[in-house]
Amino acid sequence: MSKLKxxxxxxxxxxxxxxxxxxxxxxILPILAEMDKAGYYSMEVWGxxxxxxxxxxxxxxxxxxxxxxxxxxKNTKLQMLSRGQNLLGYKNYPDDxxxxxxxxxxxxxxxxxxxxxxxxDIRNLQKSIEVIKKENxxxxxxxxxxxxxxxxxxxxxxxxxxxxxxxxxxxxxxDMSGILLPYEAYDLVKAIKKVTKLPIEFHTHCTSGVAQxxxxxxxxxxxxxxxxxxSPLSSGTSQPATESLAISLAETERDPxxxxxxxxxxxxxxxxxxxxxxxxxxxxxKVLMTEPKTLRxxxxxxxLSNLIFQxxxxxxxxxxxxxxxxxxxxxxxxxxxxxxTPMSQMVGAQAVFNVISGGKYKIIPTEIKNYxxxxxxxxxxxxxxxxxxxxxxxxxxxxxxxxxxxxxxYERVKKDIGELAxxxxxxxxxxxxxxxxxxxxxxxxxxxxx
Numbered sequence: 001m002s003k004l005k006x007x008x009x010x011x012x013x014x015x016x017x018x019x020x021x022x023x024x025x026x027x028i029l030p031i032l033a034e035m036d037k038a039g040y041y042s043m044e045v046w047g048x049x050x051x052x053x054x055x056x057x058x059x060x061x062x063x064x065x066x067x068x069x070x071x072x073x074k075n076t077k078l079q080m081l082s083r084g085q086n087l088l089g090y091k092n093y094p095d096d097x098x099x100x101x102x103x104x105x106x107x108x109x110x111x112x113x114x115x116x117x118x119x120x121d122i123r124n125l126q127k128s129i130e131v132i133k134k135e136n137x138x139x140x141x142x143x144x145x146x147x148x149x150x151x152x153x154x155x156x157x158x159x160x161x162x163x164x165x166x167x168x169x170x171x172x173x174x175d176m177s178g179i180l181l182p183y184e185a186y187d188l189v190k191a192i193k194k195v196t197k198l199p200i201e202f203h204t205h206c207t208s209g210v211a212q213x214x215x216x217x218x219x220x221x222x223x224x225x226x227x228x229x230x231s232p233l234s235s236g237t238s239q240p241a242t243e244s245l246a247i248s249l250a251e252t253e254r255d256p257x258x259x260x261x262x263x264x265x266x267x268x269x270x271x272x273x274x275x276x277x278x279x280x281x282x283x284x285x286k287v288l289m290t291e292p293k294t295l296r297x298x299x300x301x302x303x304l305s306n307l308i309f310q311x312x313x314x315x316x317x318x319x320x321x322x323x324x325x326x327x328x329x330x331x332x333x334x335x336x337x338x339x340x341t342p343m344s345q346m347v348g349a350q351a352v353f354n355v356i357s358g359g360k361y362k363i364i365p366t367e368i369k370n371y372x373x374x375x376x377x378x379x380x381x382x383x384x385x386x387x388x389x390x391x392x393x394x395x396x397x398x399x400x401x402x403x404x405x406x407x408x409x410y411e412r413v414k415k416d417i418g419e420l421a422x423x424x425x426x427x428x429x430x431x432x433x434x435x436x437x438x439x440x441x442x443x444x445x446x447x448x449x450x
């Protein structure tokens with residue numbers, strides 16, 4: 001077997017998981033040159049929640065962040081995460097927005113685009129795959145890993161073949177809840193290796209306490225790339241620590257051959273940065289706690305903390321365990337959607353409403369109705385007629401690719417934002433997050449408002 005490759009996640013998923021994506025560009029830039037010496041295969045630096053957070057909370061332009069990172073990192077590929085037709089938002093966007101957004105991201109320095117769909121509906125990935133390939137970037141298709149009676153090994157192998165046939169350059173097992181057990185990881189990687197020659201990457205979270213063991217078994221099975229985070233931004237709801245894995249595999253045939261001196265300097269730097277977030281309360285000790293209940297309920301760490309907050313705000317903290325128990329029932333009713341954005345938020349909200357209202361589907365969010373209508377894509381298994389009727393009555397369920405029902409909107413959005421937007425990238429920011437981007441542009445264009 002060849003040496004293991006490492007994707008460093010601290011600049012995206014690491015701080016998204018532990019400190020609510022609050023790292024600023026000024027905190028990232030000073031350590032980049034050192035990180036660039038480490039010998040990583042790639043660094044995940046953009047996408048996910050970073051875009052929204054830059055505009056909403058940090059008063060930063062996410063496009064400018066990407067440009068500055070690209071200007072410093074010379075030896076390591078830059079990677080981003082995109083939610084397929086949802087891009088970095090929470091709904092499907094028209095094809096023209098998807099195309100322009102990905103073109104700009106790749107132009108500004110993204111080498112690898114990891115795309116996934118919350119329902120594993122490949123129709124929601126096709127436009128992204130087409131654009132990424134046309135722009136000569138690396139297209140990595142990720143399976144949103146979950147467990148259910150229909151999410152079998154055969155289900156995932158078919159999905160991998162669909163990715164390959166659609167043009168993927170590599171595939172990723174995206175275990176957002178940290179529920180893939182060690183021997184299951186070994187068997188799944190072995191099975192995927194038999195059906196494709198594409199490189200396989202493994203992404204997991206330490207939430208449930210099994211991630212390090214699962215990573216090691218995946219490595220033994222021949223996985224090509226593993227996601228890790230530098231130690232101060234690792235563990236808990238984040239990824240396993242980069243240094244620990246590098247040292248564990250040193251002088252083995254899978255030795256990633258990372259520069260330990262660079263890793264140590266990076267870790268020391270982030271210890272100081274993280275201390276600020278510990279002191280101001282952003283870094284909550286709860287995110288570091290192992291939660292084996294995750295293995296039962298399949299709830300990602302971020303969703304767990306959201307549910308705690310929701311129940312507290314509703315003065316119903318005593319019903320938290322009832323909501324946890326309701327989540328799997330809602331999931332089953334809705335065709336076993338994987339609990340990843342936006343489905344995790346939607347299923348969680350419905351579970352809360354069911355418990356608070358004292359009955360199933362007395363209160364139904366619009367997003368759940370749209371999901372049952374097929375507006376988000378096709379569930380892994382059909383929703384029963386009984387549940388469908390309860391949620392949308394006699395309304396029709398669509399069977400086409402959801403984005404086929406959308407019309408191009410770049411020109412309309414451009415006209416709507418007008419002179420506040422100074423570039424095509426501004427228009428795209430506005431297309432994804434209208435009010436947030438508008439607020440940011442107004443502050444930026446009138447510095448006295450900051």
